[in-house]
Amino acid sequence: MLPEDFVQSVHRTVSGIKAKDYAKGISQYHRIQGTDELGRALDFIQSEIGKISDAKIKRFEYPADGKGKIGLWKNLHGWTPKSATLSVIEPEERKLCDFDTQRISLAAHSTAIDCDFEVIDVGRGLLEKDYQNLDVKGKVVLTYSKQSRVHRIACLEKGAAGILSYRRSTGKDDSSQLRPYEGLWPEPEDKENTGFGFSLTRLDGLQIKRWLEEGEKVVVRAKVDAKLGEGKHQILSALMEGEDTSQELWLVAHVCHPNPGANDNASGSGAILEALRTISRLIREDALKNPEISIRFIWMPEWHGTIQLIDSEEELLEKCKFVINADMVGADPCKTGSMLNFFRTPYSLPSTLNNVLTYWLAQEAERDYDASTGGTIVPLPWKEKVYSAGSDHFLFTDSTVGIPAVMLNQFPDKFYHTSEDTTDKLDPQQMLFVCSALTLSALSIVYPRYVCKETLLTHCRNEMRDISNRVINEAMSILGQCLDDPEKIYPRTMRWLTYAQKLAMSTLDKASEEWYFISEEKDLLEALKASIEMSYATEMVVARKAYLGACAEVGVEAKGKDEFDLESYNLKVEAKRTLKYAFPPSAIYDLPPQRRDRYFQILQKDSHMFRWVDELLNLSSDWTQIEEIWDKLSFQFGKIQLKRVMDVVQDLQKLEVVQVRDG
Structure with a gap:
């Protein structure tokens, strides 16, 4: 995706040991939101920036006094x-x-x-x-x-x-x-x-x-x-200005959490600091020119500082093109039982940012690492996953903000949120892997003229194939074994394949907006779209064959493809969001005790529930059939009960987050 000399320059410069040292320094502070000691952790980071870069430093400060709220986000004391x-x-x-x-x-x-x-x-x-x-x-x-x-x-x-x-x-x-x-x-x-x-x-x-x-x-x-x-929410920003100061890539990490809080999240804070050091040094040594697009590195208190920044700095937010969130990225997989996960943008917000990150993660995971630098010598596992909430990126991907944001995150980590999340469990090799992928992804975005457009766009096309394969393999398994009603599974499969096709087309269209040079490559774009259409047609034929076989097996007469109304829903109820900004999970405390208790029980079994609640709101920016929303949520996250979605919508209505009407 980038010229080989770019890649080799990064490999010669980036250091997992240095990133771990930064994390150690940050870890010594008890970094609770709204406390003075979080400010001292930012002082440490700012001091380190002064040693390695001439990036422009700025502190943002907002009151932490328990007064007022932004959307449903109540200000902390x-x-x-x-x-x-x-x-x-x-x-x-x-x-x-x-x-x-x-x-x-x-x-x-x-x-x-x-x-x-x-x-x-x-x-x-x-x-x-x-x-x-x-x-x-x-x-x-x-x-x-x-x-x-x-x-x-x-x-x-x-x-x-x-x-x-x-x-x-x-x-x-x-x-x-x-x-x-x-x-x-x-x-x-x-x-x-x-x-x-x-x-x-x-x-x-x-x-x-x-x-x-x-x-x-x-x-x-x-x-x-x-x-x-009365306290302060403090945010530290370091800006490397590019030729175009109207556009910025943001690399962010929440600096908060108690001492030691090594992996969560001294590691993410140290990783973006190491990316800053690496890029600054390459520019200083003339291995790189000044970037075309500005890069802003941000360390903030999780959620409560971020929502203040989003709400207060409107002019700054308009410059933000992409957000990459590093949250828990440095633990030794062998000691903690963790794996690095890449959480993409929600399907409601297609972006080539996903493809840039997955490309470099795949490249760097296969790289031969020098064992002499210390750390684990086992393969470094990582996995691409669908959108998930739980960290600062979801405040940006919310449809009322609409900035593509992704997260790098290690989970599970058996020492997560405990006194045992200590720096001895951080691994230089893991930190090097993440810092390399993070830095190369950032360089791809801020030096767009050097990016191989064919590689980027082909990666976008291949993503659709992966999603379609998941859909068709699931359908073939169910239909082939007669595990469910073919009259239900076949139309669902056709809808989901159509969702995947539309997502791929939207991503390619988005590429023309996100990369100025791609809009000129009309022939390449049309060729890739034709490839997507061909794959889509093939998968629809496979789905049809599986449906016919299932009907023959259970002894029912198969319907023609055109006999299915894929856009007709039995439940004639629509929803539309009224909430500005993302939904804070703590808002469920405002429900009556019986309803609140129910969510506590659900969260015991489905700790990731709020990811689809977020996407539910994203999909209801305008009046939309609730059954359609449910179908798209199931396509993205797996099976979700329609009744549960309806119950959530009713509770969101009580909280004045959505409006509901007969459709």
């Missing part, structure tokens, strides 16, 4: 923690937590307290039935669930003073000393009633649970010196 300890004093005496030695042991946003409390075990603590026959008022609850969810129910609704949490064994790790990362995340109106929380080791959590099961009374002494108040 600033938080100032000074000290905290937790000790058990009955049935025995010993210290359980100390903020001075393990900052992650104090839940973020805890408030001041100095008192003794009886402990009550509420188990999951998310549903009303978890509190049956329990009096938690003025006491501390023990749970294995996320404190942010339990705090709303146990403390704010039922009067508990605080929360102790531990992580149950998942079978993915065996560390008895592991503590989960917890935060209370109080709503602005809950400032005066916010309690406190401590994160226990698994060993201590299970010991307290065992005492309670044996009928022992458990009393703890909690001392917390911390307060909610």
Whole structure:
């Protein structure tokens, strides 16, 4: 995709060891949103930038004072923690937590307290039935669930003073000393009633649970010196100006999370800093000219800082062409059980950005790495996946913003959001792999005149083939084994193949907008579109043959292709979004308890549910049949129950996020 001298220059310059060193430096700070220490982490990054680049530095600051909201995103309070300890004093005496030695042991946003409390075990603590026959008022609850969810129910609704949490064994790790990362995340109106929380080791959590099961009374002494108040959301930007200052590529990483927070997300923050160092050095040494398009590197507090930037910096946002989000990218796959995932843009937002990243990830994964640089010597796995939310990129891909954004992310990571997410688990070779792919992707975008257009466009065409193959293989498996009604599967397959064909055509059309030189290649574009049409026609024939075979097998008369009305829906109900900006998952707390409890149960089984809720809103920018939305969601994410989609739409209507009408 780029000339070989570009590639070799990057390989000679980029360093996984340097990227890991940056991550180590960032990891030493306790980087909670709205705290001064997050600002000190940004000071460290800014100091490093000054040593390696003449990029233009800018700090964006927005109030973190618990006042106002943007869309449904409520502003956080600033938080100032000074000290905290937790000790058990009955049935025995010993210290359980100390903020001075393990900052992650104090839940973020805890408030001041100095008192003794009886402990009550509420188990999951998310549903009303978890509190049956329990009096938690003025006491501390023990749970294995996320404190942010339990705090709303146990403390704010039922009067508990605080929360102790531990992580149950998942079978993915065996560390008895592991503590989960917890935060209370109080709503602005809950400032005066916010309690406190401590994160226990698994060993201590299970010991307290065992005492309670044996009928022992458990009393703890909690001392917390911390307060909610006025703080700042701070964002650091480093701009490398290109010839065209009206267009920018953004490389972003959230810098927040508690100490140590090595993979999440000191690694992503260190990776984009290493990309900045590499590109700056290549320009300084005349291996590269100044870029045609500007590159902006951004370190921000996750979600809450990003939404402030999007809403406040309209002129800056208009310059943003693409966003690449690096979130958890540096862990040793062998130590953490992780794999690098590339999460593409949602299908509602086609873009060649997906093809640039997947090309370079594939190239760099096959590269022979020098073992002398340290790190793992096993193959570096990665996988392309459909759109997923969960990090800052989804704020950009929302249809009310509409900027193509993708994410590099390692998951699963068995030490995710725990005290064991430490720098010894970061791997120089993994960091080198990501930094190389990230840098080469960035160079492809900001030096477009050097990009091989045939490679880029062919990659776009091949993506459609991959999606169509997934659809047709699933259909052939179902129809060939008579696993479902052929009268249902065949028209669905025809619709989904059509969706894939339209996505491919839209991506090629988008290429003409995103790359100025491609609009001139009309013959090449038409040839690739003809290739897509040919593949589409072939897949439709295969689907037809599979349908005819299934009908013969079950003894029903096959219908003609034209007898199926592919655009007719039984459910005559339409939806249209009214919400500006992406939907924050915490908004479900505003639903009645029974509905809220239902989402907690669903999320236990489908932790990625909000990715299709996001896309549901993207697909309802104008009045659209809900059944059509459901069909497109199932095409993209796999089988989703229509009833569940309808239930979500009804709840979104209650939250005044969408309007609904008979269609």
